[in-house]
Amino acid sequence: MPTYRAPRGTRDLLPDDRAVFDRLMRLAADLAHRYGYRPIETPLFEQAAVFERGIGEVTDVVEKELFRIAPRSEEAESWALRPEPTAGIVRAYVQHGMQTWPQPVKLTTTGPMFRYDRPQAGRYRQFWQFDVEAIGDAGPAIDAEIIELGYRFYMEAGVEGVEVLVNSIGDPACRPAYVAQLTEYYRGHADRLPPTERDRLERNVLRLLDSKDPAMAELNAAAPRITDRLCEACAAHFESVKAHLAGVGLAFRVEPALVRGLDYYTRTAFEFYVAGREGQQQALGGGGRYDGLVALLGGKPTPGIGFGLGLDRVALVLAEQGHVAPPEVAPLAVVVGADPDDTVTRFRVATTLRAARLRVRADLARRKLGRQLEAAGKDGAHFAVIIGDELAAGDVQVRDLQAGTQRTVPLDDLARELARAEASHHHG
């Protein structure tokens, strides 16, 4: 029983896990770059008010999941670890006057987020998101670009069975009326609401729509739909988003029950979902438009849209779908020696090869040659450089561990020979 362990809901990404994340993060960076989004890095923590104001005081994320940092006595600031990246990025947009940059400002970041949830498979207190934001463009085309970018991430990552769900949740012009109507509808059927659902009626009516309670199915099917109650501007925007998606052949499903957990969303909401897996962590990512957020955080009224994709869940689903981690890049050569104690020479030869920019491991453990070669084989190294008595004549043995062949090479030619072998290996 270890004395110390990783905190609840966190985990260590061991080299094999980290290799998967590396690949995903490289793909994320490459895709964002391809689409013209520039990397940004904001702090892992912010003034708590950034999240309280931005995300909404009465959301679950702020009410019960925010990782608050106890303020030091001499400081008034109340801080919290970021539960999502958008609020911090928008804060940076306002702070640095990005409204004077060419609009829209297209930004991306990938990193850990923190939520004080009860952990489960695919649900962690520290989790990684690939995030993309376009701030300063109200048009529907950018919505489609972002949705398509997110979908492409899953495709290029190799995730199978990703579905794209889209909806419009209206704006301040039409949503209040819809919410009122929906509240009235459910109140009229209050006697049919399970107790837990009755609580949500007053807190967040929209949440009733995506209830998993079977008792709600019939009631929800007959509930008024936001897509039927959008104002003219929102309806036109939504139609255009769908037309843009159809224009690039991207399959999507309109899901009227798709609502978002954070207050700042307006109009377009979307989610990437993978069906048919064990467990309920089927939402791989999601996002939406947040036309009110910049103003909420002290900037001029500025539209924005973005998404966050959960890398932990992508890694989980990839593993479930049978995708294995890419093999670690094995060293080109391992320097071994007949004299177990002569680590000086092994270290020196390896250093020379590394200076020639070759990927070389030195076996510095004091074990006999057979064990050194065994370890080199397990490493997957292509060559073993064997140092023995030939060194007196300025030679070493170079053994091809895959072919089982071996030949004498002058130490002076070693780097050149290995470099040539590596080049021909890569091109052959």
Next chain:
RNA sequence: GUGGCCUUAGCUCAAUUGGCAGAGCAUCGGAUUGUGGCUCCGAAGGUCACGGGUUCGAGCCCCGUAGGCCACCCCA
């Protein structure tokens, strides 16, 4: 935050109605001392998650705690 199931070596798992904690893999070492993969031999590795209780005796029964998982809640 609610309920349920689970926790034995680094990993995957055994252990009779309560009666001396084991295997495979991995690790390290050996097989007449300068050659890996195969094979054989050996070693190390455990507070049976942690803390109490019952009992002559607890990995096994009871209570609590922690962690994991599942369903909620929520979301990525």
